Amino acid sequence: MNIKGKPLSLIIPEDKIRTRVKELAKEIEGDMGGPFIVVSLLKGSFVFTADLIREFSVPVKVDFMWVSSYGSSQESSGGVRVIQDLIIDVQGEKVLLVDDILDTGYTLREVVELLKRKNPSVLKVCVFLDKPQRRKVDIKADYVGFEVPNKFLVGYGLDWDEEGRNLRGIYAVD
Numbered sequence: 001m002n003i004k005g006k007p008l009s010l011i012i013p014e015d016k017i018r019t020r021v022k023e024l025a026k027e028i029e030g031d032m033g034g035p036f037i038v039v040s041l042l043k044g045s046f047v048f049t050a051d052l053i054r055e056f057s058v059p060v061k062v063d064f065m066w067v068s069s070y071g072s073s074q075e076s077s078g079g080v081r082v083i084q085d086l087i088i089d090v091q092g093e094k095v096l097l098v099d100d101i102l103d104t105g106y107t108l109r110e111v112v113e114l115l116k117r118k119n120p121s122v123l124k125v126c127v128f129l130d131k132p133q134r135r136k137v138d139i140k141a142d143y144v145g146f147e148v149p150n151k152f153l154v155g156y157g158l159d160w161d162e163e164g165r166n167l168r169g170i171y172a173v174d
């Protein structure tokens with residue numbers, strides 16, 4: 001498989017993802033102890049969010065936030081611009097923030113601050129992938145699907161210049 005002529009190597013196959021998503025959902029649901037609101041960050045986390053929410057057996061509401069980080073496309077530098085804010089009011093509600101990948105941490109740190117200002121009663125963070133080696137700010141996710149090496153990854157919602165989101169596994173661009 002390749003994108004824009006560059007070969008892709010499989011890092012996480014589809015069946016491993018499916019198993020891990022089920023495990024994560026069980027753990028999250030147990031901790032939340034009742035209904036909650038899933039806040040999914042566009043665009044990268046839409047595939048993960050779609051799979052995750054269908055594993056929950058408590059009632060969940062789903063909303064989306066779309067932010068863009070300042071800096072180059074492959075490295076954020078702190079500060080985000082809100083392109084699309086939440087529609088659901090999360091004040092006093094339990095919230096699970098879902099993102100595709102925790103890299104430097106700048107994006108998530110900013111979004112967590114934005115969400116805290118909306119006064120949810122609980123705010124937990126779930127990321128599908130974590131690149132701990134790349135961290136620049138002190139932030140940890142409460143739930144992590146997989147720790148991954150410091151490579152540029154695509155698939156399962158993650159893109160390279162808008163391509164590759166539809167791949168069923170996670171691939172590294174070689």
Ligand code: 5GP
Binds near residue numbers: 074104151153
């Ligand atoms: P951070 O602010 O943590 O550096 O950046 C997080 C965002 O950068 C992710 O939500 C994602 O949009 C993008 N990103 C970071 N690493 C990768 C990667 O390996 N592949 C893709 N497609 N996006 C990444």
Ligand code: MG
Binds near residue numbers: 041042044099100
């Ligand atoms: Mg993102």
